[in-house]
Amino acid sequence: MKKEIVIDGPYITLGQMLKEESIISSGGQAKWFLKETAVEVNNEPEDRRGKKLYDGDTVSVPDVGLFFIRSKQDS
Known part of the structure; x- marks a missing residue:
């Protein structure tokens, strides 16, 4: 599954993204x-929940899908 995530601010943390997408409760x-879980941000392994995700970043979550971060300001 590929999904685009539109953010209001300059970034969203990895933990916030996982919660908003109902991957965690x-x-x-x-x-x-x-x-x-072997989560990757921009094709690099990432295990920090506070990792900031910016416009253009990609997040790959095994058995869930690929997520593209987009800024609402750029839309």
């Missing part, structure tokens, strides 16, 4: 989810 689950 609470922000507290992000730390454990990222330790157990």
